[in-house]
Amino acid sequence: MRNPTVPDFSGSYVRYNTPLAPLVTWGVGGAARMMFVPRTEDELAGAVSWIHSNGEDFFVLGGGSNVLISDAAFEIPVINTVKMSAITVRRSGDTAYMDCLAGTPMKEVLALSLKNGWSGLECAAGIPGTVGGAIAGNAGSKAGSVGASVESVVTLEPDGSRTVWSGSEINWGYRSCSLFEGEKRIAQSVTFRTTSSSKDEAARLAAETMRGRKFQPVSSRTAGCVFKNPPGNSAGKLLDMSGCKGISVGGARVSESHANFIENHCGSARDILSLALLCRKKVLMKFGTHLDFEVKIAGIWEAWPDVGE
Ligand SMILES: Cc1cc2nc3c(=O)[nH]c(=O)nc-3n(C[C@H](O)[C@H](O)[C@H](O)COP(=O)(O)OP(=O)(O)OC[C@H]3O[C@@H](n4cnc5c(N)ncnc54)[C@H](O)[C@@H]3O)c2cc1C
CATH class of the missing domain: 3.30.465.10 (Uridine Diphospho-n-acetylenolpyruvylglucosamine Reductase; domain 3)
Known part of the structure; x- marks a missing residue:
């Protein structure tokens, strides 16, 4: 953070050093140095104005069901919208x-x-x-x-x-x-x-x-489909035919029931990303098809895991 000035807000919708892992469905991710949790439109506007006047970037977090947040601390302010509900x-x-x-x-x-x-x-x-x-x-x-x-x-x-x-x-x-x-x-x-x-x-x-969801692993920690379907094809099918079902890196494992879902069994964000990159490489080598991420990858990654791509 370039300017660590503590905001002078009367309401306590600003939190510091808040772990993000409990706020995302994969259950991984470092702590946010600063997180705004606005409850109203005015509080949201207050957060954005403060961020703007301090020259900061920011990240918006909703329900955390489509993001992979790195294990490192999240340096830029996070705006978590979950309390703005009506x-x-x-x-x-x-x-x-x-x-x-x-x-x-x-x-x-x-x-x-x-x-x-x-x-x-x-x-x-x-x-x-x-x-x-x-x-x-x-x-x-x-x-x-x-x-x-x-x-x-x-x-x-x-x-x-x-x-x-x-x-x-x-x-x-x-x-x-x-x-x-x-x-x-x-x-x-x-x-x-x-x-x-x-x-x-x-x-x-x-x-x-x-x-249509009968093959989705709903009782594990996942973030939905990791990759988008390439035009005219199914990412899950390509991943399955590339032998991805059941493979794992650390605590991250590709679901046995749906190859486009990665389950987290007490692993880290790095485990999940390493496994996703490995799966993507397998599909590229077998079918020549590049898969784009559907999940949003956020936070600071010193370097992406090397899977020999
Ligand atoms: C079991 C399971 C099944 C799923 N099935 C599906 C499915 O069938 N179809 C599907 O499309 N998705 C599916 N998903 C993925 C996910 O639930 C959806 O993408 C969902 O809409 C993400 O909402 P979120 O609030 O959790 O977003 P988050 O994960 O919090 O954020 C996702 C992205 O949206 C941005 N964002 C969030 N809120 C705002 C905002 N207010 N303004 C601007 N940007 C914002 C974030 O910055 C981030 O880039 C599934 C996930 C799980 C865990």
């Missing part, structure tokens, strides 16, 4: 708009829509994490992705100014959202648009999405 509903004819703060768990948004028979977000059934993380990675399943149901997003720019984006002006790609590509901004809130359907039909679609 949903407000507005109706207009058959359409229900759900205004959600960025840290709202996606499962709560889905539960509310299923309870009311509102359709549109069934593709998110079973996806852990927050609303902010879901739109940053355009999370989804075979049934679709959340971006298709986004009416608008409010972001905070690094200088603390707010921007409102219409969902239709955002480029939603496969596990990507143009708002956050190469841009340091934070989703503050998201409005989802859903349509009145029947409760049974919405529940049926969500159950169908859940059935």
Whole structure:
């Protein structure tokens, strides 16, 4: 950190030397030297303004279900959104708009829509994490992705100014959202648009999405799919056919039931990254296909583990 000035905030939403491992689903990662845990939009704006005026970079952490954080201490401030959780509903004819703060768990948004028979977000059934993380990675399943149901997003720019984006002006790609590509901004809130359907039909679609997860190892520490599917192919299939299932590095092991999931059994972030790179190399050597990471790799890595790539 270039300027270690202690912020003068009246509320105690700033924490120091906070371990990040308990905040991520893989259960690994060093401590954040400084972490903001805003509860409101104003506290979030306060955190961003302080970071901006101190010339700092920052990292946004939602539910931690799609990140690999290095074992070393996290030097730049972390903004953890999980305490910013609220949903407000507005109706207009058959359409229900759900205004959600960025840290709202996606499962709560889905539960509310299923309870009311509102359709549109069934593709998110079973996806852990927050609303902010879901739109940053355009999370989804075979049934679709959340971006298709986004009416608008409010972001905070690094200088603390707010921007409102219409969902239709955002480029939603496969596990990507143009708002956050190469841009340091934070989703503050998201409005989802859903349509009145029947409760049974919405529940049926969500159950169908859940059935697609039958091979996912849900009782182990994972972060979902490690790699994105290459065009026209399945990363899990390529990893499986390259002999990755069950191989391990330290405490990290490739799931026996889904080759694109790495389970952490008391290993380190370095174990997980080493294993992921080894798997990627196996696929490259067998099929000539390069796999891109779906999980976001964050923190300080002195050097990436050498697997002879
Ligand atoms: C068992 C399991 C199953 C999964 N299944 C799926 C699946 O089917 N489909 C799928 O797409 N994913 C899946 N995932 C991955 C993960 O749950 C999703 O990507 C989820 O949407 C990530 O949300 P998060 O809040 O945990 O984000 P985090 O992991 O905290 O962050 C992910 C990225 O989003 C950024 N981010 C988070 N919040 C914000 C914000 N407010 N503003 C800007 N950027 C932000 C972070 O900086 C980071 O780059 C699965 C994970 C697990 C553990």
